Amino acid sequence: MRHLFMIMLVCASMVAGLTGARADVRIAVASNFIEPARALGAVYTAQTGVDWRISHGASGALAAQIENGAPFDLFLSADTDRPAYLDQNGRALDLATYAVGRLVLVLAAGETAPFPQVIEGLRTAVPDPAVAPYGRAGEQVLLGQGFVVAGDAGIVSGDAVRSTPARPALDVVLAPNVSAAASYFAVGAVDAAFVAASLVPAIAAKRDLRVIAMDQGHSPIRQDMALLTDRPEARAAFEWLQSDAAREIIAQAGYDLPERE
CATH class of the missing domain: 3.40.190.10 (Periplasmic binding protein-like II)
Structure with missing residues (x-):
């Protein structure tokens, strides 16, 4: 995974160099995950120079925006249903579980x-x-x-x-x-x-x-993310969010971690 991440990152850097613009990733984040997302974004930007442009809200509201054409690269939902729906309707290129909420x-x-x-x-x-x-x-x-x-x-x-x-x-x-x-x-x-x-x-x-x-009495809160565009910056961030470095930050923020596939 690290090898793939580096390839994606090099591609993103080349694109940014050709355009003269600072590379960024547009990320829609469920409200529960806004502070961890900011922490992750700070580390990612320090390592790569790629900015995270974060918008947040309820998962259902964000999914509706994406379905209506909102220009996000990644969607970090608080459930599995919304990313799966976007995938079934051709709006997602890849899915992965990034956290399990408490x-x-x-x-x-x-x-x-x-x-x-x-x-x-x-x-x-x-x-x-x-x-x-x-x-x-x-x-x-x-x-x-x-x-x-x-x-x-x-x-x-x-x-x-x-x-x-x-x-x-x-x-x-x-x-x-x-x-x-x-x-x-x-x-x-x-x-x-x-x-x-x-x-x-x-x-x-x-x-x-x-x-x-409230550890019992409700369905597990598995939180999936969806890759929404084929931009190299988006794929690189999607892969990095499954890395050991990202998982450590997510666990420190109060989440359980999904088992690796």
């Missing part, structure tokens, strides 16, 4: 009750399950704990998750993506939030918190 519940440090009792009565942010894989995982956890999710299409913004004989209603605030859910909690707009473990350090810098790992 879902956590964050709440105020003073909340000491066990889960799920601890969130009963708390205003809780959940990323939109329709577009955010971490929201879909949070929804699965809530359903598994006996809450009834309002609305046929999933959690409804501003509505309570309906009560059952075993569970009182849960006050849910729907966030457009997992970064927004983290921000709502960090500024005190909500009492709790389902977020990616990778976002915890940024939240902890703003307020004291308790973190409960």
Whole structure:
């Protein structure tokens, strides 16, 4: 893989030299992965001179932009479904799993009750399950704990998750993506939030918190990336993201690593 990466990098450098422009890669990144992506981009640029131009948002929203012609070279999704869909529709040239996400519940440090009792009565942010894989995982956890999710299409913004004989209603605030859910909690707009473990350090810098790992009760959050163009810069970055150096940065950011194929 390293040999292929070097070949791609040489090709990219030659193209940049001929055009006189600084080479770059246009990358669409799921919100949960924005900070690791910036760290990876800084290392990559220092090593290669190729800039990463990063845009971020909910995976579903980014996939829709790509389907509508947004000029990205790589798509780092928070799930496997969106890259697979793009591949099936001829919009992706190659796919690979780059990380496995960890879902956590964050709440105020003073909340000491066990889960799920601890969130009963708390205003809780959940990323939109329709577009955010971490929201879909949070929804699965809530359903598994006996809450009834309002609305046929999933959690409804501003509505309570309906009560059952075993569970009182849960006050849910729907966030457009997992970064927004983290921000709502960090500024005190909500009492709790389902977020990616990778976002915890940024939240902890703003307020004291308790973190409960949600290791069970939801499908694995396998995060795939899609190569969208045949530009040498894009292929080189795609290959590098599967390298040992990149995997080490991803693991340090709070993700599990996929098994090598």
